Amino acid sequence: MNFLLETLKSIVLFVYYVLESLVFCVVPRRKKNVSGETVLITGAGSGLGRALSLKFASLGATLVLWDINQEGLKETSRLARENGGVRVHCYICDCSKRQDIYRVADQVKKEVGDINILVNNAGIVTGKRFIDCPDSLVEKTMEVNIMAHFWTYKAFLPAMMASNHGHLVSIASSAGLVGTNHLADYSASKFAAVGFAESVAFEMRHMGKTGVKTTTVCPYIMNTGMFDGCSTKWPTLLPTLETEYVAEKVITAIRQDQEMLILPRFIYFLLALKSVISVKAAVALGDYFGAFCVMAGFKGRAKKD
Numbered sequence: 001m002n003f004l005l006e007t008l009k010s011i012v013l014f015v016y017y018v019l020e021s022l023v024f025c026v027v028p029r030r031k032k033n034v035s036g037e038t039v040l041i042t043g044a045g046s047g048l049g050r051a052l053s054l055k056f057a058s059l060g061a062t063l064v065l066w067d068i069n070q071e072g073l074k075e076t077s078r079l080a081r082e083n084g085g086v087r088v089h090c091y092i093c094d095c096s097k098r099q100d101i102y103r104v105a106d107q108v109k110k111e112v113g114d115i116n117i118l119v120n121n122a123g124i125v126t127g128k129r130f131i132d133c134p135d136s137l138v139e140k141t142m143e144v145n146i147m148a149h150f151w152t153y154k155a156f157l158p159a160m161m162a163s164n165h166g167h168l169v170s171i172a173s174s175a176g177l178v179g180t181n182h183l184a185d186y187s188a189s190k191f192a193a194v195g196f197a198e199s200v201a202f203e204m205r206h207m208g209k210t211g212v213k214t215t216t217v218c219p220y221i222m223n224t225g226m227f228d229g230c231s232t233k234w235p236t237l238l239p240t241l242e243t244e245y246v247a248e249k250v251i252t253a254i255r256q257d258q259e260m261l262i263l264p265r266f267i268y269f270l271l272a273l274k275s276v277i278s279v280k281a282a283v284a285l286g287d288y289f290g291a292f293c294v295m296a297g298f299k300g301r302a303k304k305d
């Protein structure tokens, strides 16, 4: 194809897709049915993982729940059954260990079958200045928040590709889009999660595996307990998010095959602005929004949880 034709084709496609996205801002997209699909959720023992488990249970999905916390997992399983979940399978899996992931994944394939929707949700945060982070915690953060995504994809993606049917969901963070102090290792792991999910999505498209969908989720602070003690300077613009609200948005994004979900929406505007203004202007804006003292009161999740 010559230069002129290819340029014309690209302009037409570009305009078409921009208009399509504008239409979908007004007209809601159709939601796919997840009843009968097998959904694996890591870190299902509390917080967002638990909230997502309950929603998938009420939609008739078969649940495969992983966590390192046995008590939390038991409680999620009980609540999921109360919410209509009839097929709930719980596994203790330490997502910081590749061999544990592969071992439990094999067990799941034998006992339950292939996974249709994989939700990489398990996550940890240290919340210290990078220089004060013990090496072991930096490594653990990378192992749970990103390396686990590699190994779960290796375990479950081949079957999705073979049937050209599946959905990869990555629970990243707004800290995976913008760095901030006291979150250097966490932010690095979440940037990696965003880049990894996007790259695999492009690989699927390039290989014609258009039936394997992807959704990356980047929420601001949620009230799950993980970021206990953190505060937001202007809650009207950047509120602490309710776990239930985020879970509902995530389920809708998955059911509508939405590739990227950033919450709250105001962050889309800040990101666009950040990419066109100078670093000094961005720092002034960050100061105004209290971005550099969000972690000042950080306590995090109590040990017993």
Ligand SMILES: NC(=O)c1ccc[n+]([C@@H]2O[C@H](COP(=O)([O-])OP(=O)(O)OC[C@H]3O[C@@H](n4cnc5c(N)ncnc54)[C@H](O)[C@@H]3O)[C@@H](O)[C@H]2O)c1
Pocket: 042, 043, 044, 045, 046, 047, 048, 049, 066, 067, 068, 069, 072, 093, 094, 095, 096, 120, 121, 122, 123, 124, 144, 171, 172, 173, 174, 218, 219, 220, 221, 222, 223, 224, 225, 226, 227, 301
């Ligand atoms: N809470 C927030 O403000 C917030 C904001 C943005 C993104 N996120 C992300 O959302 C996800 C869910 O976080 P949450 O707020 O529900 O936290 P949470 O602490 O309530 O839940 C995390 C779950 O992961 C499990 N987990 C931790 N290490 C594990 C391991 N090695 N193996 C298996 N499971 C393990 C925990 O036991 C826990 O059940 C995380 O990836 C987090 O980084 C959270």
